[in-house]
Amino acid sequence: MNLTTKDLHLGYGKQSIVKGVNITIPEQKIVALLGPNGCGKSTLLKGLARILEPESGTVFWNGQEIHSVSSRELAQQLALLPQAQEPPEGVTVRNVVGYGRSPYTGFWGQLATDDKTMVEQAMQATGVTELADTLITDLSGGQRQRVWLAMTLAQDTDYILLDEPTTYLDLNHQVELMKLMRRLNQQGKTLITVLHDINQACRYCDYLIVMKDGQVVTQGEPEKILTAELLQSVFELDAEIHRDPIAGTPMCVVRD
Template identity: 60%
Template sequence: MLSTENLSIGYHGQVIVKDVSFTVPHGKITALLGPNGCGKSTLLKALSRTIKPVSGHVYWQQKDVQNIAHKEYARLLAMLPQVQPIPEGLTTFDLIAYGRSPHNGFWGRLSQKDRAVIDQVMAASGVTELADKRVSELSGGQRQRVWLAMTLAQETPYILLDEPTTYMDLNHQVELLGNLRRLNHEGKTIVTVLHDINQAARYCDYLLVMHNGELVAQGTPAEVINQKLLKEVFAVNAQIFPDPVANTPMCVVDD
């Protein structure tokens, strides 16, 4: 459903992502991998229509997304950016409620269904006990979980996440990635930027690897992860072993 064709993206006349073409596997979890500055977040912004392409296209069901009404696209695809502002005065519940705006209008009154969805995503994100707390008073990890809950409240078939494990300690990272797998089993298609290659290999079905603004590899973790790629893209010497739990590729960096 979601694809790109010869997509180039940039800022202020400088091209960051160059001539990228791929199709997001429907019904799967896809990870965008690559070193800092390679264009992962920029590519995600183009998929979400936050920025316009310099050239090329992003398609939803073979229709250029630039020709889809904003509210309609917001019902199809939700995006959690890497950096979010800290809203002053808003409670956790109020912020998550904004996720329902594509369904009821930005200033629309919450219906019984809206409130049920909000309660459900708060429980799934582990923030129910934070409902009445101001977002500005939360820790970085708590805020990240609240923003994720707001994204889930949009109830879109596709979800884009830019480094969703940022600010989270290890147990909450594992919990979040497990929740993404659960959402995927419930029918969501997910595209996420991750930095941890082993986490991506364990929890994701498909990998897109970026380097210097170009898409250099794509496929399943077993097809993509190898010593040559790790050396050329990430500048590390590593051995590849089967993960003893998931039996997915696991990278161990050499000294």
């Protein structure tokens, strides 16, 4: 499977956000979208997920214009965890996670044995099994975030797009999420995620796409593209690049 863009422009109303982006997402990798606030990371992710219609340019899915792919077919191949969702009233965690199976069953379809197995596995992977019978409206922000992730995993797609997935998560659950992403990648899945933590991205992601002012500044493996000059020009950070003593990956250390 292949996800690419050609001269992609995206925006909201008359405001243009993403400007002429050309990227090819490397398959079976963990890809991080990085850049300062307002640079177009989340907007680009929405374009890749077909949430936003391009102002111009194209998103291609397996060589086919993505907006020509049927919704059911695309939902069985590509899943999106958005930045924020409104929790439904009166619905338990297990039922919410079960919505992830709707591309296969229909939104109100009955879950077969295989579907229920996927739901249970997704809840276990995200650590929400003990909350299965709890109303989602009774959960904390961090707990809800893990439930939304479980719903996305239950969709069982080859591509998973995550928009700031560490939002609301404490440090422990952030680390668990990144480790889960790595396990999913080892199962052959491609993950594309918007992140703010540069060191987290370098430690857990295989490929970085760095943006500024709606355009891609550079892209590639962390080892090859992360430099002090890049941190200064994109993030306005006066920092040095060192080796993470545990992971051996590049690490950004800000000067006093």
